[in-house]
Amino acid sequence: MILESLLAVLEKNSLITAFAFVGILVWLSYEISTRLTGGHIHGSAIAIALGLVLAYVGGRLTGGQQGLADFSLFAGVGILGGAMFRDFAIVATAFGAELEALKKAGLVGAASVVIGVVLSFVVGAIVAVAFGYSDAVSISTIGAGAATYIVGPVTGTALGADSGVIALSVAAGLTKSVLVMIGTPFIAPHIGLNNPHAALIYGGLMGTTSGVAGGLAATDPKLVPYGAMTATFYTGVGCLLAPSVLFLMVRSIV
Amino acid sequence: MVIYGVALLAFCMLVGVFVGDILGVLIGVQANVGGVGIAMLMLIVLSNLSHQKFTLGEPTERGIGFWSAMYIPIVVAMAAKQNVIAAISSGWLAIVAGVAAVAVSFAMIPVLSRIGGGERHDS
Numbered sequence: 001m002i003l004e005s006l007l008a009v010l011e012k013n014s015l016i017t018a019f020a021f022v023g024i025l026v027w028l029s030y031e032i033s034t035r036l037t038g039g040h041i042h043g044s045a046i047a048i049a050l051g052l053v054l055a056y057v058g059g060r061l062t063g064g065q066q067g068l069a070d071f072s073l074f075a076g077v078g079i080l081g082g083a084m085f086r087d088f089a090i091v092a093t094a095f096g097a098e099l100e101a102l103k104k105a106g107l108v109g110a111a112s113v114v115i116g117v118v119l120s121f122v123v124g125a126i127v128a129v130a131f132g133y134s135d136a137v138s139i140s141t142i143g144a145g146a147a148t149y150i151v152g153p154v155t156g157t158a159l160g161a162d163s164g165v166i167a168l169s170v171a172a173g174l175t176k177s178v179l180v181m182i183g184t185p186f187i188a189p190h191i192g193l194n195n196p197h198a199a200l201i202y203g204g205l206m207g208t209t210s211g212v213a214g215g216l217a218a219t220d221p222k223l224v225p226y227g228a229m230t231a232t233f234y235t236g237v238g239c240l241l242a243p244s245v246l247f248l249m250v251r252s253i254v
Numbered sequence: 255m256v257i258y259g260v261a262l263l264a265f266c267m268l269v270g271v272f273v274g275d276i277l278g279v280l281i282g283v284q285a286n287v288g289g290v291g292i293a294m295l296m297l298i299v300l301s302n303l304s305h306q307k308f309t310l311g312e313p314t315e316r317g318i319g320f321w322s323a324m325y326i327p328i329v330v331a332m333a334a335k336q337n338v339i340a341a342i343s344s345g346w347l348a349i350v351a352g353v354a355a356v357a358v359s360f361a362m363i364p365v366l367s368r369i370g371g372g373e374r375h376d377s
Contacts, residue, residue: 022327025334044326051333059339069335081331087290089328091267092321094294099302102295112366119362120355127351142347146355154284171344175352178341181333183356191363201366205359209290210332217329224325225298229291236278236287 011072018076025050045185045218052178090213090228097225101196109230112204117238120147120207121246124172129254136251138165143250144242145169146176148208151238158243177211184215193219196226203227207234259310259317266293266300 010017029050030043037046055067064070069078079085102109124146128139141161145152145168152169155161161169184193184202192198203212203226212231216224267290274289281287297318301310342349 018331019327022331022334026327026330029330044330047326047330048333051330052336052338054334055336056338056342058334059337065337065340067335067338074334077331078335080328081333081335085324085328086332087271087293088263088267089321089325090290091270091293091297092263092318093325094297095263095301095315095318095322097294097298097301099298102298108366108369115362115366116359119358123355123358124351127347127354131347131350142351145348146351150285158284167340168344168348171340171348172351172355174337174341175349176355178336178338179352179356183360187360191360192367193363198363198367202363205362205366206356210329210336213325214329214333217326221326225294229294232274232291232294233288236274236283236285239278239283239285240281240287 007073011075014072014074014076015079016076018074018080021074021077022080025054042185042218044221045182048181048214048218052181086210086213090209090224090232093221093228094225098196101226102200102229105197105200105226109200109204110233112201113207113230113233113237114241116205116207116234117147117151117241118246119205120176121238121242124169125250133165134254136247136254137161139254140242140247140250141165141169142172143246144238145172147173147238147242148235149173149177150235151242154239155242155247159247173208176206177208177214180206180208180211181214181218184211185218188219193223196223199223199226200230204230204234207231207238209235256313256317256320259314259319260321261317262300262310262314263297263318263321266296269293270296 026047029047033043058068062070068074121143125139125143128142133139137159141156144155149170152173153166156166206212209231212227216227270293271289273292274286277287278285
Protein backbone atom coordinates (compact mmCIF):
# COMPACT_ATOMS: atom_id res chain seq x y z
CA MET A 1 0.00 0.00 0.00
CA ILE A 2 2.81 2.39 0.86
CA LEU A 3 4.54 1.61 -2.40
CA GLU A 4 1.32 2.16 -4.31
CA SER A 5 0.72 5.56 -2.75
CA LEU A 6 4.32 6.53 -3.41
CA LEU A 7 4.02 5.58 -7.06
CA ALA A 8 0.73 7.46 -7.29
CA VAL A 9 2.35 10.60 -5.85
CA LEU A 10 5.30 10.33 -8.24
CA GLU A 11 3.02 9.84 -11.24
CA LYS A 12 0.64 12.61 -10.30
CA ASN A 13 3.50 15.10 -9.90
CA SER A 14 5.41 13.92 -12.94
CA LEU A 15 7.34 17.09 -13.72
CA ILE A 16 8.48 17.41 -10.10
CA THR A 17 9.49 13.74 -10.16
CA ALA A 18 11.56 14.52 -13.25
CA PHE A 19 13.37 17.37 -11.43
CA ALA A 20 14.29 14.99 -8.60
CA PHE A 21 15.22 12.19 -10.96
CA VAL A 22 17.42 14.28 -13.24
CA GLY A 23 19.03 15.86 -10.18
CA ILE A 24 20.02 12.43 -8.89
CA LEU A 25 21.23 11.38 -12.34
CA VAL A 26 23.40 14.51 -12.72
CA TRP A 27 24.81 14.12 -9.18
CA LEU A 28 25.67 10.49 -9.87
CA SER A 29 27.34 11.45 -13.16
CA TYR A 30 29.53 14.12 -11.54
CA GLU A 31 30.52 11.60 -8.83
CA ILE A 32 31.51 9.12 -11.55
CA SER A 33 33.38 11.89 -13.34
CA THR A 34 35.52 12.89 -10.36
CA ARG A 35 35.95 9.50 -8.71
CA LEU A 36 36.33 7.15 -11.65
CA THR A 37 37.75 9.31 -14.41
CA GLY A 38 39.59 11.87 -12.31
CA GLY A 39 37.60 14.62 -14.02
CA HIS A 40 38.87 13.69 -17.47
CA ILE A 41 35.39 12.97 -18.79
CA HIS A 42 33.04 15.85 -18.11
CA GLY A 43 30.19 15.08 -15.68
CA SER A 44 27.61 16.39 -18.12
CA ALA A 45 28.97 14.11 -20.86
CA ILE A 46 28.47 11.14 -18.55
CA ALA A 47 24.98 12.37 -17.60
CA ILE A 48 23.98 12.64 -21.27
CA ALA A 49 25.42 9.21 -22.05
CA LEU A 50 23.56 7.73 -19.05
CA GLY A 51 20.41 9.45 -20.29
CA LEU A 52 20.82 7.80 -23.69
CA VAL A 53 21.40 4.40 -22.08
CA LEU A 54 18.23 4.84 -20.01
CA ALA A 55 16.39 5.90 -23.17
CA TYR A 56 17.55 2.66 -24.79
CA VAL A 57 16.41 0.59 -21.79
CA GLY A 58 13.08 2.44 -21.73
CA GLY A 59 12.54 1.83 -25.42
CA ARG A 60 13.42 -1.85 -25.06
CA LEU A 61 11.09 -2.43 -22.12
CA THR A 62 8.09 -0.39 -23.27
CA GLY A 63 8.39 -0.64 -27.04
CA GLY A 64 7.61 3.08 -27.24
CA GLN A 65 9.38 5.91 -29.02
CA GLN A 66 10.02 8.27 -26.10
CA GLY A 67 12.73 6.34 -24.32
CA LEU A 68 12.46 6.52 -20.55
CA ALA A 69 9.48 8.87 -20.80
CA ASP A 70 7.26 6.00 -21.94
CA PHE A 71 7.16 4.75 -18.37
CA SER A 72 4.24 6.61 -16.79
CA LEU A 73 6.47 7.14 -13.75
CA PHE A 74 8.92 9.12 -15.90
CA ALA A 75 6.42 10.96 -18.07
CA GLY A 76 7.77 14.19 -16.58
CA VAL A 77 11.19 13.50 -18.11
CA GLY A 78 9.43 13.73 -21.45
CA ILE A 79 8.06 17.16 -20.55
CA LEU A 80 11.32 18.46 -19.08
CA GLY A 81 13.31 17.11 -22.02
CA GLY A 82 10.75 18.12 -24.63
CA ALA A 83 11.23 20.77 -27.27
CA MET A 84 9.46 23.49 -25.22
CA PHE A 85 11.78 23.46 -22.20
CA ARG A 86 14.80 22.68 -24.36
CA ASP A 87 14.26 25.74 -26.54
CA PHE A 88 13.47 27.92 -23.51
CA ALA A 89 16.75 26.95 -21.85
CA ILE A 90 18.69 27.38 -25.10
CA VAL A 91 17.33 30.92 -25.48
CA ALA A 92 18.30 31.64 -21.86
CA THR A 93 21.93 30.67 -22.56
CA ALA A 94 22.10 33.56 -25.04
CA PHE A 95 21.96 36.01 -22.17
CA GLY A 96 25.45 37.38 -21.78
CA ALA A 97 26.76 36.00 -25.07
CA GLU A 98 29.05 38.38 -26.94
CA LEU A 99 27.46 40.28 -29.78
CA GLU A 100 30.95 40.89 -31.21
CA ALA A 101 31.65 37.18 -31.71
CA LEU A 102 28.40 36.87 -33.64
CA LYS A 103 29.12 39.86 -35.86
CA LYS A 104 32.59 38.59 -36.68
CA ALA A 105 31.41 35.11 -37.60
CA GLY A 106 28.14 36.18 -39.16
CA LEU A 107 28.97 35.41 -42.78
CA VAL A 108 30.94 32.23 -42.31
CA GLY A 109 28.30 31.11 -39.77
CA ALA A 110 25.54 31.55 -42.32
CA ALA A 111 27.63 29.82 -44.97
CA SER A 112 28.30 26.92 -42.62
CA VAL A 113 24.55 26.20 -42.41
CA VAL A 114 24.20 25.84 -46.18
CA ILE A 115 27.47 23.91 -46.49
CA GLY A 116 26.40 21.65 -43.61
CA VAL A 117 23.04 20.81 -45.19
CA VAL A 118 24.55 20.10 -48.62
CA LEU A 119 27.43 18.08 -47.15
CA SER A 120 25.23 15.82 -45.00
CA PHE A 121 22.73 15.42 -47.84
CA VAL A 122 25.42 14.37 -50.32
CA VAL A 123 27.00 11.93 -47.85
CA GLY A 124 23.60 10.40 -47.03
CA ALA A 125 22.74 10.15 -50.72
CA ILE A 126 26.02 8.40 -51.52
CA VAL A 127 25.41 5.90 -48.73
CA ALA A 128 21.88 5.28 -50.06
CA VAL A 129 23.29 4.57 -53.52
CA ALA A 130 25.95 2.30 -52.01
CA PHE A 131 23.16 0.32 -50.32
CA GLY A 132 21.41 -0.21 -53.64
CA TYR A 133 18.86 2.60 -53.90
CA SER A 134 18.59 3.93 -57.43
CA ASP A 135 15.50 6.16 -57.53
CA ALA A 136 15.94 9.89 -56.98
CA VAL A 137 13.11 10.13 -54.42
CA SER A 138 14.52 7.49 -52.04
CA ILE A 139 18.09 8.75 -52.43
CA SER A 140 17.02 12.33 -51.67
CA THR A 141 14.91 11.29 -48.68
CA ILE A 142 17.76 9.34 -47.09
CA GLY A 143 20.16 12.17 -47.90
CA ALA A 144 17.78 14.60 -46.21
CA GLY A 145 17.59 12.28 -43.19
CA ALA A 146 21.35 12.49 -42.85
CA ALA A 147 20.81 16.26 -42.38
CA THR A 148 18.33 15.96 -39.49
CA TYR A 149 15.51 13.62 -38.54
CA ILE A 150 13.05 16.40 -39.32
CA VAL A 151 14.38 17.26 -42.78
CA GLY A 152 14.17 13.57 -43.76
CA PRO A 153 10.43 13.00 -43.28
CA VAL A 154 9.55 16.52 -44.49
CA THR A 155 11.44 15.84 -47.73
CA GLY A 156 10.12 12.29 -48.04
CA THR A 157 6.54 13.45 -47.58
CA ALA A 158 6.97 16.26 -50.08
CA LEU A 159 8.44 13.91 -52.69
CA GLY A 160 6.05 11.04 -52.00
CA ALA A 161 8.66 8.59 -50.75
CA ASP A 162 7.89 5.09 -49.48
CA SER A 163 7.12 4.99 -45.73
CA GLY A 164 9.94 2.51 -45.12
CA VAL A 165 12.39 4.93 -46.69
CA ILE A 166 11.03 7.77 -44.56
CA ALA A 167 11.54 5.62 -41.44
CA LEU A 168 15.13 4.98 -42.57
CA SER A 169 15.71 8.71 -43.01
CA VAL A 170 14.47 9.36 -39.47
CA ALA A 171 16.78 6.63 -38.15
CA ALA A 172 19.75 8.16 -39.99
CA GLY A 173 18.99 11.55 -38.43
CA LEU A 174 18.61 10.02 -34.97
CA THR A 175 21.94 8.22 -35.32
CA LYS A 176 23.52 11.54 -36.25
CA SER A 177 22.04 13.37 -33.28
CA VAL A 178 23.02 10.66 -30.77
CA LEU A 179 26.53 10.49 -32.21
CA VAL A 180 26.97 14.27 -32.07
CA MET A 181 25.90 14.27 -28.41
CA ILE A 182 28.37 11.56 -27.45
CA GLY A 183 31.20 12.32 -29.86
CA THR A 184 31.58 16.09 -29.55
CA PRO A 185 33.47 16.24 -26.23
CA PHE A 186 35.98 13.69 -27.50
CA ILE A 187 36.56 15.22 -30.91
CA ALA A 188 36.44 18.88 -29.79
CA PRO A 189 40.15 19.25 -28.84
CA HIS A 190 41.22 17.85 -32.22
CA ILE A 191 39.15 20.21 -34.37
CA GLY A 192 39.77 23.43 -32.45
CA LEU A 193 36.26 23.58 -31.01
CA ASN A 194 37.16 25.81 -28.08
CA ASN A 195 36.02 29.31 -29.05
CA PRO A 196 32.77 31.04 -30.03
CA HIS A 197 33.83 31.31 -33.66
CA ALA A 198 34.37 27.57 -34.07
CA ALA A 199 31.18 26.85 -32.10
CA LEU A 200 29.12 28.93 -34.55
CA ILE A 201 30.54 26.92 -37.44
CA TYR A 202 30.07 23.66 -35.56
CA GLY A 203 26.38 24.44 -34.98
CA GLY A 204 25.91 25.31 -38.63
CA LEU A 205 27.65 22.19 -39.90
CA MET A 206 26.03 19.71 -37.52
CA GLY A 207 22.59 21.24 -37.49
CA THR A 208 20.87 18.76 -35.22
CA THR A 209 19.60 21.00 -32.41
CA SER A 210 19.46 18.23 -29.83
CA GLY A 211 22.84 16.86 -30.89
CA VAL A 212 24.48 20.28 -30.76
CA ALA A 213 22.74 21.13 -27.48
CA GLY A 214 23.96 17.92 -25.88
CA GLY A 215 27.38 17.94 -27.49
CA LEU A 216 28.28 21.47 -26.42
CA ALA A 217 26.83 21.00 -22.94
CA ALA A 218 29.26 18.13 -22.50
CA THR A 219 32.18 20.04 -24.01
CA ASP A 220 31.98 23.61 -22.74
CA PRO A 221 28.61 25.13 -21.71
CA LYS A 222 29.99 28.62 -22.49
CA LEU A 223 29.91 27.73 -26.20
CA VAL A 224 26.26 26.66 -26.19
CA PRO A 225 24.66 29.92 -27.33
CA TYR A 226 26.95 30.20 -30.36
CA GLY A 227 26.45 26.66 -31.61
CA ALA A 228 22.73 26.63 -30.89
CA MET A 229 22.24 29.91 -32.72
CA THR A 230 23.34 28.59 -36.12
CA ALA A 231 21.94 25.09 -35.54
CA THR A 232 18.41 26.41 -35.21
CA PHE A 233 18.52 27.67 -38.79
CA TYR A 234 19.69 24.35 -40.17
CA THR A 235 16.43 22.40 -40.20
CA GLY A 236 14.62 25.27 -41.94
CA VAL A 237 17.33 25.59 -44.57
CA GLY A 238 17.35 21.80 -44.98
CA CYS A 239 13.58 21.69 -45.50
CA LEU A 240 14.03 24.42 -48.08
CA LEU A 241 16.93 22.90 -50.06
CA ALA A 242 16.45 19.12 -49.84
CA PRO A 243 13.08 18.67 -51.60
CA SER A 244 13.90 21.35 -54.19
CA VAL A 245 17.40 22.15 -55.44
CA LEU A 246 19.09 19.08 -53.98
CA PHE A 247 16.38 16.71 -55.22
CA LEU A 248 16.62 18.18 -58.73
CA MET A 249 20.38 17.70 -58.61
CA VAL A 250 19.97 14.04 -57.67
CA ARG A 251 17.33 13.52 -60.35
CA SER A 252 19.57 14.98 -63.02
CA ILE A 253 22.37 12.58 -62.04
CA VAL A 254 20.53 9.26 -61.67
CA MET B 255 11.50 40.78 -9.67
CA VAL B 256 12.51 37.33 -10.84
CA ILE B 257 9.34 36.96 -12.89
CA TYR B 258 10.36 39.94 -15.03
CA GLY B 259 13.38 37.98 -16.23
CA VAL B 260 11.37 34.82 -16.86
CA ALA B 261 8.68 36.81 -18.67
CA LEU B 262 11.28 38.61 -20.77
CA LEU B 263 12.74 35.25 -21.75
CA ALA B 264 9.28 33.92 -22.57
CA PHE B 265 8.51 37.01 -24.60
CA CYS B 266 11.73 36.66 -26.64
CA MET B 267 11.06 32.98 -27.29
CA LEU B 268 7.43 33.46 -28.31
CA VAL B 269 8.26 36.32 -30.67
CA GLY B 270 11.21 34.36 -32.12
CA VAL B 271 9.24 31.18 -32.72
CA PHE B 272 6.37 33.18 -34.20
CA VAL B 273 8.71 34.98 -36.62
CA GLY B 274 10.35 31.62 -37.42
CA ASP B 275 6.97 30.12 -38.30
CA ILE B 276 6.07 33.09 -40.48
CA LEU B 277 9.44 32.81 -42.24
CA GLY B 278 8.74 29.12 -42.87
CA VAL B 279 5.37 29.93 -44.44
CA LEU B 280 6.85 32.75 -46.50
CA ILE B 281 9.53 30.60 -48.08
CA GLY B 282 7.15 27.69 -48.37
CA VAL B 283 8.71 25.06 -46.10
CA GLN B 284 6.92 23.00 -43.48
CA ALA B 285 9.26 23.99 -40.70
CA ASN B 286 10.16 26.75 -38.31
CA VAL B 287 13.07 28.71 -39.73
CA GLY B 288 15.47 29.78 -37.02
CA GLY B 289 12.82 30.72 -34.47
CA VAL B 290 15.01 29.92 -31.49
CA GLY B 291 17.96 31.64 -33.13
CA ILE B 292 15.94 34.80 -33.62
CA ALA B 293 14.84 34.67 -29.99
CA MET B 294 18.49 34.30 -28.94
CA LEU B 295 19.51 37.27 -31.10
CA MET B 296 16.84 39.41 -29.40
CA LEU B 297 18.11 38.42 -25.98
CA ILE B 298 21.76 38.99 -26.92
CA VAL B 299 21.04 42.44 -28.30
CA LEU B 300 18.98 43.24 -25.22
CA SER B 301 21.62 42.03 -22.77
CA ASN B 302 24.39 43.91 -24.59
CA LEU B 303 22.30 47.07 -24.64
CA SER B 304 21.49 46.70 -20.97
CA HIS B 305 25.12 47.20 -20.03
CA GLN B 306 25.29 50.50 -21.86
CA LYS B 307 21.86 52.12 -21.74
CA PHE B 308 19.87 50.64 -18.88
CA THR B 309 20.10 47.96 -16.25
CA LEU B 310 17.82 44.99 -15.94
CA GLY B 311 18.21 44.67 -12.21
CA GLU B 312 19.79 41.74 -10.45
CA PRO B 313 16.59 39.78 -9.61
CA THR B 314 15.51 40.06 -13.24
CA GLU B 315 18.85 38.68 -14.37
CA ARG B 316 18.49 35.84 -11.88
CA GLY B 317 15.20 34.88 -13.56
CA ILE B 318 17.05 34.42 -16.84
CA GLY B 319 20.13 32.92 -15.19
CA PHE B 320 18.08 30.18 -13.57
CA TRP B 321 16.86 28.85 -16.90
CA SER B 322 20.31 29.16 -18.40
CA ALA B 323 21.62 27.06 -15.51
CA MET B 324 18.83 24.51 -16.03
CA TYR B 325 20.11 23.95 -19.53
CA ILE B 326 22.27 20.91 -18.78
CA PRO B 327 19.66 19.07 -16.67
CA ILE B 328 17.12 19.71 -19.42
CA VAL B 329 19.51 18.33 -22.02
CA VAL B 330 20.03 15.25 -19.84
CA ALA B 331 16.24 14.75 -19.73
CA MET B 332 16.20 15.28 -23.49
CA ALA B 333 18.79 12.52 -23.91
CA ALA B 334 16.67 10.19 -21.75
CA LYS B 335 13.65 10.59 -24.01
CA GLN B 336 15.41 10.01 -27.35
CA ASN B 337 14.28 7.18 -29.59
CA VAL B 338 17.64 5.40 -29.29
CA ILE B 339 16.12 2.07 -30.32
CA ALA B 340 15.06 3.48 -33.69
CA ALA B 341 18.50 4.96 -34.18
CA ILE B 342 20.32 1.68 -33.81
CA SER B 343 17.82 -0.96 -34.89
CA SER B 344 16.96 0.24 -38.37
CA GLY B 345 19.88 -1.52 -39.91
CA TRP B 346 23.23 -0.55 -41.28
CA LEU B 347 22.12 1.97 -43.86
CA ALA B 348 20.81 4.42 -41.24
CA ILE B 349 23.85 3.95 -39.02
CA VAL B 350 26.38 4.31 -41.84
CA ALA B 351 24.57 7.38 -43.22
CA GLY B 352 24.43 9.01 -39.77
CA VAL B 353 28.04 8.20 -38.87
CA ALA B 354 29.39 9.30 -42.25
CA ALA B 355 27.47 12.60 -42.13
CA VAL B 356 28.86 13.35 -38.65
CA ALA B 357 32.43 12.39 -39.59
CA VAL B 358 32.47 14.58 -42.70
CA SER B 359 30.86 17.50 -40.85
CA PHE B 360 33.38 17.27 -38.01
CA ALA B 361 36.21 17.27 -40.55
CA MET B 362 34.89 20.48 -42.11
CA ILE B 363 34.97 22.49 -38.87
CA PRO B 364 38.71 23.28 -38.84
CA VAL B 365 38.58 24.08 -42.57
CA LEU B 366 35.78 26.63 -42.19
CA SER B 367 37.22 28.01 -38.95
CA ARG B 368 40.39 28.91 -40.80
CA ILE B 369 38.55 30.51 -43.72
CA GLY B 370 36.63 32.68 -41.28
CA GLY B 371 39.90 33.90 -39.79
CA GLY B 372 38.79 33.28 -36.25
CA GLU B 373 41.58 33.66 -33.76
CA ARG B 374 42.25 30.73 -31.47
CA HIS B 375 41.60 31.13 -27.78
CA ASP B 376 43.68 28.38 -26.31
CA SER B 377 42.28 28.20 -22.86
